[in-house]
Amino acid sequence: MLDRLKKLPLLGKALAVGERRAGELAAKLLADEKVSAGLQTAFAAAQAAKRQLEQRLQRTLQSWNLASAEELRELRARLAEMERTVDELSKKRGSDRDGGTGGGA
Numbered sequence: 001m002l003d004r005l006k007k008l009p010l011l012g013k014a015l016a017v018g019e020r021r022a023g024e025l026a027a028k029l030l031a032d033e034k035v036s037a038g039l040q041t042a043f044a045a046a047q048a049a050k051r052q053l054e055q056r057l058q059r060t061l062q063s064w065n066l067a068s069a070e071e072l073r074e075l076r077a078r079l080a081e082m083e084r085t086v087d088e089l090s091k092k093r094g095s096d097r098d099g100g101t102g103g104g105a
Helices: 002-006 009-031 033-063 069-099
Strands: none
Touching: 009 033
């Protein structure tokens, strides 16, 4: 529906002017040192809050003896490696039996 409205000559021009003015305003705001410093401060505070939240979550999981996402990824990787090793050993044992070179039951 918006595409159809943009095709109307007068509305399309108004939208284009509005988009241009919004871009100019954003550029002016970002060029202002106070605004830029404020955005940097807000971003740094948000990053610090995220780190603090992640640390608290990690401590909570540890206190509940629950594995973190990273620990689960490591366990899955170790399990996959062990499965590959078992598969290789099974194939080798099967080929030993088939070839008659194995020494067992």
